[in-house]
Amino acid sequence: MKDVAAKAGVHHSTVSLCLKNSSRISRATKDRILTLAREMGYRPHPYLSTLMHTRRRGRVSGSSEVLALVIFTSPDANWKRWLGEFKDEMEPARTQARARGFKLEFFEVSPEKFGPRRMGDILYSRNIKGVLLGPWHHSQETFDWQWERFTVVALGPSLHEPRIHRVRHHHFQAMLTAVNECHRLGYRRVGLTLKAEINRKLDQRWLASYLMKRYEAPCADPPEPHISESWTRESFLDWFEAQRPDAIITINVSDAKAWLTSAGCRIPRDVGLVGLSVPRSSTQTGIYQDWPTQGRRATTLLIDLLRENAAGLDNHPNTLLVNGVWIPGSTVRKQL
Numbered sequence: 001m002k003d004v005a006a007k008a009g010v011h012h013s014t015v016s017l018c019l020k021n022s023s024r025i026s027r028a029t030k031d032r033i034l035t036l037a038r039e040m041g042y043r044p045h046p047y048l049s050t051l052m053h054t055r056r057r058g059r060v061s062g063s064s065e066v067l068a069l070v071i072f073t074s075p076d077a078n079w080k081r082w083l084g085e086f087k088d089e090m091e092p093a094r095t096q097a098r099a100r101g102f103k104l105e106f107f108e109v110s111p112e113k114f115g116p117r118r119m120g121d122i123l124y125s126r127n128i129k130g131v132l133l134g135p136w137h138h139s140q141e142t143f144d145w146q147w148e149r150f151t152v153v154a155l156g157p158s159l160h161e162p163r164i165h166r167v168r169h170h171h172f173q174a175m176l177t178a179v180n181e182c183h184r185l186g187y188r189r190v191g192l193t194l195k196a197e198i199n200r201k202l203d204q205r206w207l208a209s210y211l212m213k214r215y216e217a218p219c220a221d222p223p224e225p226h227i228s229e230s231w232t233r234e235s236f237l238d239w240f241e242a243q244r245p246d247a248i249i250t251i252n253v254s255d256a257k258a259w260l261t262s263a264g265c266r267i268p269r270d271v272g273l274v275g276l277s278v279p280r281s282s283t284q285t286g287i288y289q290d291w292p293t294q295g296r297r298a299t300t301l302l303i304d305l306l307r308e309n310a311a312g313l314d315n316h317p318n319t320l321l322v323n324g325v326w327i328p329g330s331t332v333r334k335q336l
Helices: 002-008 012-019 027-039 046-060 077-089 091-099 116-125 171-184 196-201 205-214 233-243 253-262 291-307
Strands: 065-072 102-109 130-133 151-155 165-169 190-195 226-228 247-250 272-275 286-288 319-322 325-327
Touching: 002 012, 002 027, 012 027, 065 077, 065 116, 065 291, 077 091, 077 291, 091 102, 091 291, 102 116, 102 291, 130 291, 151 291, 165 171, 165 291, 171 190, 171 205, 171 247, 171 272, 171 286, 171 325, 190 196, 190 205, 190 233, 196 226, 226 233, 233 253, 247 253, 253 272, 272 286, 291 319
Parallel strands: 065 102, 065 130, 130 151, 151 165, 165 319, 190 226, 190 247, 247 272
Antiparallel strands: 286 325
16 A cells, blocks of 8 residues: 555555545546556455455444334334334344444334434434435335445345345245245146235235246146235135136235135145245245345445445446255144
8 A cells, every 4th residue: 555655746644545446535646546546556455445444434433323224114013013023133233233333223213203304314314324214115116315425235025126135035036945845745727826916016026936837837737926906715616616726826925825725725724825924933835035035135235335425326237046945844734
């Protein structure tokens, strides 16, 4: 670094700030120093850089810089219950933030009562630069916000536009796992039923994966998927009677279980039931989406982007996929 500084005629601290993409240095000076550093073959030592960054942070302030996890609320009772579980599963993300010298705080926002721009103003006034955008209850097509003020990473698939850095569950792989596990247990007519809104929210990833497996199905006439705009007991049971699946994959497990039971079906004796988002400790068979790992990965990505001063929108945002975990559960059984 001192060699680069001597060649450029600047202090070595200026070179250090340029290499960190500091906003304190003009773009022209940064471009000149970085070009010179490349020409001279400068390469940072990764472990030493991390150590020095941590030590410098410790000297600058005794308090941690705050990151915001913005969680969008909804009056829906099931969503409120799920959000409680979600916040518990974000504790490893808080631990990850502390290990990197940050403090992760939760901000619950009602979109109906509290506009996103107002939320942005509050975060900005608190000098919070790093934001994790939590999941939404419904698919969110766009988000009117002051992107240039913040470095943002989204958790989950909800927000469609603009395209931002994101960590989410690997939905395509999860469906492959669910169908393969059903086939391994001896199920042959594996059906899929989803709300149409959820199918759109996920850009049809679950459906695409299911259809790929459907054409590999170990039966000549596999069930047609049920993607319904009208998610009702009647439409579900009409599909079930017409297609007669021996196992059903769905994210709406509680509805499917209640409707099947009311129709006299015994689970898993008469039909297997597989959930696409089940708790880690559930007796329900299905896929655990591993939110703690998603939270840790998203926090790490956010901090790395903050260190690069990567505020605003990126033309080539990252998308990190986290595989789910198969939970054997008790709502399927080995077929005779």
